[in-house]
Amino acid sequence: MxxxxxxxxxxxxxxxxxxxxxxxxxxxxxxxxxxxxxxxxxxxxxxxxxxxxxxxxxxxxxxxxxxxxxxxxxxxxxxxxxxxxxxxxxxxxxxxxxxxxxxxxxxxxxxxxxxxxxxxxxxxxxxMIKEPEEIEKLHRASAITDRVFSMAFSQLREGMTELAFGHVFSDCFEACGAGPFPGHPMVAFGKGTADVHHIPGDYALRPGDAVMVDTGKAIDGYYSDMTRTVFWKSATPRQIQVYETVLEANRKALSCIRPGISLRNVHTTACDVIRAAGYGSYYPHRTSHGIGMDYHEEPFDTASSTHIIAEGMCFSVEPGIYLPNAFGVRIEDLVAVTHDGFRLLTHADKALTILGI
Ligand SMILES: [Mn+2]
Missing domain, CATH: 3.40.350.10 (Creatinase/prolidase N-terminal domain)
Structure with a gap:
């Protein structure tokens, strides 16, 4: 009522x-x-x-x-x-x-x-405008997801398939008391990371691969959603440049979030960083979607979106660069808008990470 x-x-x-x-x-x-x-x-x-x-x-x-x-x-x-x-x-x-x-x-x-x-x-x-109790639930879902990412990434091994690594994530969600994971977490290795919505398969992890995981889960009725990209054993100068570009896009887009500005500004801020680095045509998707009782809900940042950011809104910031037949990087965080800025819901480390060394 x-x-x-x-x-x-x-x-x-x-x-x-x-x-x-x-x-x-x-x-x-x-x-x-x-x-x-x-x-x-x-x-x-x-x-x-x-x-x-x-x-x-x-x-x-x-x-x-x-x-x-x-x-x-x-x-x-x-x-x-x-x-x-x-x-x-x-x-x-x-x-x-x-x-x-x-x-x-x-x-x-x-x-x-x-x-x-x-x-x-x-x-x-x-x-779209969440009550404090709803934001707390979103916060808890993200806190569990932070823990799941760190537990799961510590179990990544050479030769592991995307599907197997997805199971590691599902098991970690269960181990954290979040219940069974429906379906497969989005896990991509190597060229698969160039796919915005990759379907995990039997590809086995090799040195030099990018590793992208985009997943979240409803916990107590409210979803989490996070993406992190790391590299296995080594990263080329180009992989590092793309990673740093996406990270800067993510950080700059986050830094402009406050009540009263257009949600579209968050997108154009991320795009400007990506375009300035020369990857403008390799960023094919929106930057934000709302999150709550649905994994994706309003506010959606579409080309015609007129949403003005307001206190209580919770949404993703997820810029990416996808180089066909090579690799891709996406870094996704969730925010809850406060009266004068935002509170980050996702806290997993996002500094450039090379695992397995
Ligand atoms: Mn998302």
């Missing part, structure tokens, strides 16, 4: 007479409910007065302040949404979040032609 008034204020600003929320993490954030959606629809239906949960789930605990309407037939969802809109939406414009499947939305639009629908980020805008 805590965040509902903030979402409602956003709805009023956008003149939405109702809001259909289907993202599982939005539902969890606003209601505390953790219901699987599978192929069927769970929705929170909001007006300024009402908060109704439409769910196929058989026995959701009904959180205080919400009314729950259970249904069994998945095909009934559009009709039930239409009934709710006719009954409770006072105005013609409704908001939907970005996850309402078109198989529900399109029939719904036919059923209530007098209403129009707008894809809105009302909930994202509220989630």
């Amino acid at each position: 805590f965040f509902l008034p903030r979402v409602r204020a956003r709805m009023a600003e956008e003149q939405l007479s109702g809001l259909i929320i289907t993202s599982p993490s939005h539902l969890h954030y606003l209601t505390g409910l953790d219901v699987p959606s599978h192929d069927r629809l769970n929705a929170l239906l909001l007006t300024q007065e009402r908060a109704d949960i439409l769910s196929f789930h058989l026995s959701p605990l009904c959180p205080e302040g919400f009314s729950v309407r259970l249904y069994q037939d998945p095909d009934a969802a559009p009709r039930l949404l239409a009934d709710w809109i006719r009954k409770y939406a006072a105005g013609p414009v409704l908001g939907v979040d970005g996850t309402l499947p078109s198989r529900y939305l399109l029939p719904l639009m036919d059923l209530v032609p007098e209403h129009s629908f707008r894809c809105t980020r009302c909930v994202e805008q509220v989630r």
Whole structure:
């Protein structure tokens, strides 16, 4: 219930007479409910007065302040949404979040032609500003991840495959009490590090390889996310130059973070450093994404992003340089914005590191 008034204020600003929320993490954030959606629809239906949960789930605990309407037939969802809109939406414009499947939305639009629908980020805008308790959870998740990185990197050995090193990370998360790791941590060795989103495989570590690990885990419901790149046994002058460039981009981008500046500035600051070093065309991705109950969430730093940094925002700073068929370097940290700057959530060492010597 805590965040509902903030979402409602956003709805009023956008003149939405109702809001259909289907993202599982939005539902969890606003209601505390953790219901699987599978192929069927769970929705929170909001007006300024009402908060109704439409769910196929058989026995959701009904959180205080919400009314729950259970249904069994998945095909009934559009009709039930239409009934709710006719009954409770006072105005013609409704908001939907970005996850309402078109198989529900399109029939719904036919059923209530007098209403129009707008894809809105009302909930994202509220989630973007974290409460102190949320920031503490993010901080704890990052602190565990710091420990995991140092434990895991100390176990790196020549000949180890990317997949095997990924397992070392998973085991370390478990050893630190963070529970089992779903899937594979992103581990890349050698040429694989030139791949922004490398899928780890059987390549075995050799001297002179760059080693990149980008991973994080939800701990107590909030994610960590960190990338470190090191070198095994030796590093060429070019590897060192690229590393130092990315590190400078990371540091300069971090140093400009404070409330009131555009998130896009963080990106352009990192880009300027990378471009000045001659690697401008080898930095293909954004610098920041938000983090919280989702691994990637608002604020996203996209080309058209207009986000102004505000206290309580938590996001990544992750510049990189990727030289095809050679190697890549990415250094990713997380920050929580304070009233006059930021607090770093990730603390693993990022000075140039050559392991195995
Ligand atoms: Mn990230």
